[in-house]
Amino acid sequence: MNSPMPNRRLVLRLLGVVVGMFAFGFALVPIYDVMCQAFGINGKTSGAAYEGAQVENSAREVRVQFLATNNIDMPWEFKPMADDLVVHPGGTNQMLFVASNPTDKPMTAQAIPSIAPSNAAAYFHKTECFCFSQQILQPGERIEMPVRFIVDKDLPADVHHLTLAYTLFDVTDRVPPVAQVSPK
Numbered sequence: 791m792n793s794p795m796p797n798r799r800l801v802l803r804l805l806g807v808v809v810g811m812f813a814f815g816f817a818l819v820p821i822y823d824v825m826c827q828a829f830g831i832n833g834k835t836s837g838a839a840y841e842g843a844q845v846e847n848s849a850r851e852v853r854v855q856f857l858a859t860n861n862i863d864m865p866w867e868f869k870p871m872a873d874d875l876v877v878h879p880g881g882t883n884q885m886l887f888v889a890s891n892p893t894d895k896p897m898t899a900q901a902i903p904s905i906a907p908s909n910a911a912a913y914f915h916k917t918e919c920f921c922f923s924q925q926i927l928q929p930g931e932r933i934e935m936p937v938r939f940i941v942d943k944d945l946p947a948d949v950h951h952l953t954l955a956y957t958l959f960d961v962t963d964r965v966p967p968v969a970q971v972s973p974k
Contacts, residue, residue: 851876852941856885857955864960865893866927871934880943887920887935887956891927898962899925906953913942914952924961 854877856870871886891897901921905911916922920935927933941952 850879852879852945852949853877853951854883854885854939854941855951855953856887857953858887859955859957861957861959864899864958866891866897866899866958866960868956868958877941879941879945882917882938882940884936884938885954887937888932889925889927889935889958890932891929894929896926896928896962897960898964899927900959900961901925901956902959904955904957906955907949910945910949910952913945913949914954915940915942921956 853874855874856872858868858870860866860868867888867890869888871888875883875885877883887901889899903916903919903921905914916937916939918936918938920937925933925935937954939954
């Protein structure tokens with residue numbers, strides 16, 4: 791007759807594997823975020839203010855290009871005020887993005903940034919950005935949203951062009967906006 795001990799051991803081992811896989815699945819998102827932040831992978835940059843910025847003494851210029859796209863199903867109009875900006879590393883810079891809600895209902899949006907080339911992402915510091923929080927616009931409302939940034943003076947010398955791209959997502963279903971009530 792078969793002893794129940796080997797079967798019990800096998801079941802316990804398989805249960806351990808399942809629990810381990812489940813725990814690893816939950817750990818993947820924080821691990822991914824830490825790796826992207828540490829290595830500048832996927833264009834993720836620090837949201838914290840960059841302290842001690844000093845403009846480089848040389849006449850070095852870096853062209854920063856701005857792109858704005860909407861995720862599929864996002865009806866807003868979304869664009870930068872200019873296509874690009876020539877900056878000096880170490881200096882504080884600003885670009886305005888414009889968004890408008892052409893629908894007849896309040897909506898909530900979230901912008902996700904990306905920097906290219908990815909090896910330069912660690913040298914691009916946003917000190918203020920509309921991407922740090924969700925934006926709520928009422929029907930027909932238009933808003934100008936600033937992004938303030940510093941291109942680090944330690945940017946590798948072979949990098950002369952950066953692209954800051956935003957994708958705008960509709961998150962209304964996740965965070966319902968509050969409709970404005972007009973005074974009577």
